[in-house]
Amino acid sequence: MRIHIITLGCPKNEVDSEMMAVLLLQAGHQTVAERDRADVILVNTCGFIEPARQEAYELLDELTATRRRRQALVVAGCLAQRRCDEICQRFEVDAVIGTRAWPEIVGVVEQLAHRQRRPIRLVPEAGDLVASVQRHATRGNTAYIKIADGCDAACAYCTIPRIKGRQRSKAPDDIVREARELVAEGVLEAVLIAQDSTAYGRDLTAATNLAALLRRLNAEASGLAWQRVLYAYPNHVTPELIETMTTTPSVCHYLDIPLQHGHPDVLRRMRRPHDLQQVHGTIEALRRAMPDMALRSTFIVGFPGETECEFEGLLEFIEQVRFDKVGVFQFSAEEGTPAYDMPQQVPIELMQERYDRAMALQQRISAEINQKMVGRSLQVLVEGVGDGISVGRSYRDAPEIDGLVIIDAELEPGRMVEVEVIAADEYDLEARPR
Ligand code: SF4
The missing domain is CATH 3.40.50.12160 (Methylthiotransferase, N-terminal domain)
Structure with a gap:
C-alpha cells in the first residue's frame, strides 16, 4: 500500500x-x-x-x-x-x-x-505496550534519537505523564548500536531527546545515566561530530554531566533547560523546582566550565494566578540570566491537569500582552548576544544550498528550533565547514567561509 x-x-x-x-x-x-x-x-x-x-x-x-x-x-x-x-x-x-x-x-x-x-x-493504556524497535528519525545529516519516553515529574499543567506514563529508558547498548548505524548512513549530528533527558537511565541501573551515555557514544560511535541534548530538567544537571559535556569532544556546548518560569511562587504552583538560587548555581557552573555554552530555555506566561509582579519577576530573571535562546508559550488549560481548575485564570488578552513583552525582551538579548559573535569562527553543518548561498547550523542552534547560519557561498550539504561570522540579527547569523 x-x-x-x-x-x-x-x-x-x-x-x-x-x-x-x-x-x-x-x-x-x-x-x-x-x-x-x-x-x-x-x-x-x-x-x-x-x-x-x-x-x-x-x-x-x-x-x-x-x-x-x-x-x-x-x-x-x-x-x-x-x-x-x-x-x-x-x-x-x-x-x-x-x-x-x-x-x-x-x-x-x-x-x-x-x-x-x-x-x-x-490505544493501550500507558505502560501496556513497549516498543521493541529502534526509535530514531533522520533529517539530512542529523538524527533524533529518543533515549527515553514518558515522565516521572508532575508539573501541574502537563498531560504528558498521563498520556505516556512513567519514564522508560532505552538500553545504552541499543542506543549505541543505533548511533553506529546512523553514522554508517552519514549522520553527523545526534540529537538526544526524551521528556527529561537528564533523568535518562534512572529506571535502569544505578550506573546508567546521561553522562555515561554521552561518553559511550563519543567512544563507540566515532564519526558522530555532534551530540546535542534537548530537554534537561533544572535540578537534574549534575556535576558529572557538566564535566562530561566539558571534556567529551563530540558533545555540543548547548543545553536546552525548559525552566517554565522565573518567579518562585509561580514555579511552586506549577509544581516545578522553585529554588532559583539552585537554578542560578547550575547555570553559573555550566558557563564557568564552558564559556562558549549556548543555553536555551522555555517559559510559560499566563499561568493561573500569575500577577503583574510575578510576571515582572520572570522578565527580571530572563534579563539576569541572558539565555542565548528562549521560547515563550501562553498557558493552555489542559483538562485533567491540576492547573485546569485553578482559580484566577489569566485572560487571553493579558497573556498575549505578556507573551509580546517577554518575546521583545528576549529578541533584544538574543540580538545583543548574536552581535558579539561577529568576527568569530564557527564550525557549521551545511544543510542546504542554492542561489549563491548555503544554510547550516553551528553547535549553538538545534535543528528546527533555533536559528541558521547563512553563508555567502555555495557549499556541499552534509559538510562541516569553518566560517567567520560577518553579521547577525536576533535569530540568524551571516557568515563567509574561512
Ligand atoms: S512539563 Fe516536562 S517535566 Fe513536567 S511533567 Fe511534562 S513532560 Fe514531565
Missing part, C-alpha cells in the same frame, strides 16, 4: 513517524510524498496543548472532506491516545493508534485492506 505520512508537533513525533515509515517500508509498503497518490493517509498528531489540538482537528476536517473515497485515514500520536472516542465520533477515520501502539502500524495498515465498518482502535 502507498502511505502518505503527515507529522504534527514536536521532534519526538518526528521520531515516531520516521520509525513507522521504516516499518512500513520493511514490510513492503511504500511511502509517498503526494497525498493524492496514497491509499492511506497517516496523521501523527500532537495533543499537548489546545493550539496543537486545533491544528490537528482542522487538518482532520480537511482530510475528511477532501480525501478520495477509497483513501483510508489513520490517526496516531498523542491526540489519538488522549481523545480516541472524540476522534472516532467527530471524523470518519479508519484507525486510531495511541502513542504506545505505533510499532503495530504495519498490522493496522494491512487490516485496512480488508476494510471494516468500525474504525480500528489501538
Whole structure:
C-alpha cells in the first residue's frame, strides 16, 4: 500500500513517524510524498496543548472532506491516545493508534485492506505496550534519537505523564548500536531527546545515566561530530554531566533547560523546582566550565494566578540570566491537569500582552548576544544550498528550533565547514567561509 505520512508537533513525533515509515517500508509498503497518490493517509498528531489540538482537528476536517473515497485515514500520536472516542465520533477515520501502539502500524495498515465498518482502535493504556524497535528519525545529516519516553515529574499543567506514563529508558547498548548505524548512513549530528533527558537511565541501573551515555557514544560511535541534548530538567544537571559535556569532544556546548518560569511562587504552583538560587548555581557552573555554552530555555506566561509582579519577576530573571535562546508559550488549560481548575485564570488578552513583552525582551538579548559573535569562527553543518548561498547550523542552534547560519557561498550539504561570522540579527547569523 502507498502511505502518505503527515507529522504534527514536536521532534519526538518526528521520531515516531520516521520509525513507522521504516516499518512500513520493511514490510513492503511504500511511502509517498503526494497525498493524492496514497491509499492511506497517516496523521501523527500532537495533543499537548489546545493550539496543537486545533491544528490537528482542522487538518482532520480537511482530510475528511477532501480525501478520495477509497483513501483510508489513520490517526496516531498523542491526540489519538488522549481523545480516541472524540476522534472516532467527530471524523470518519479508519484507525486510531495511541502513542504506545505505533510499532503495530504495519498490522493496522494491512487490516485496512480488508476494510471494516468500525474504525480500528489501538490505544493501550500507558505502560501496556513497549516498543521493541529502534526509535530514531533522520533529517539530512542529523538524527533524533529518543533515549527515553514518558515522565516521572508532575508539573501541574502537563498531560504528558498521563498520556505516556512513567519514564522508560532505552538500553545504552541499543542506543549505541543505533548511533553506529546512523553514522554508517552519514549522520553527523545526534540529537538526544526524551521528556527529561537528564533523568535518562534512572529506571535502569544505578550506573546508567546521561553522562555515561554521552561518553559511550563519543567512544563507540566515532564519526558522530555532534551530540546535542534537548530537554534537561533544572535540578537534574549534575556535576558529572557538566564535566562530561566539558571534556567529551563530540558533545555540543548547548543545553536546552525548559525552566517554565522565573518567579518562585509561580514555579511552586506549577509544581516545578522553585529554588532559583539552585537554578542560578547550575547555570553559573555550566558557563564557568564552558564559556562558549549556548543555553536555551522555555517559559510559560499566563499561568493561573500569575500577577503583574510575578510576571515582572520572570522578565527580571530572563534579563539576569541572558539565555542565548528562549521560547515563550501562553498557558493552555489542559483538562485533567491540576492547573485546569485553578482559580484566577489569566485572560487571553493579558497573556498575549505578556507573551509580546517577554518575546521583545528576549529578541533584544538574543540580538545583543548574536552581535558579539561577529568576527568569530564557527564550525557549521551545511544543510542546504542554492542561489549563491548555503544554510547550516553551528553547535549553538538545534535543528528546527533555533536559528541558521547563512553563508555567502555555495557549499556541499552534509559538510562541516569553518566560517567567520560577518553579521547577525536576533535569530540568524551571516557568515563567509574561512
Ligand atoms: S517535566 Fe516536562 S513532560 Fe514531565 S511533567 Fe513536567 S512539563 Fe511534562
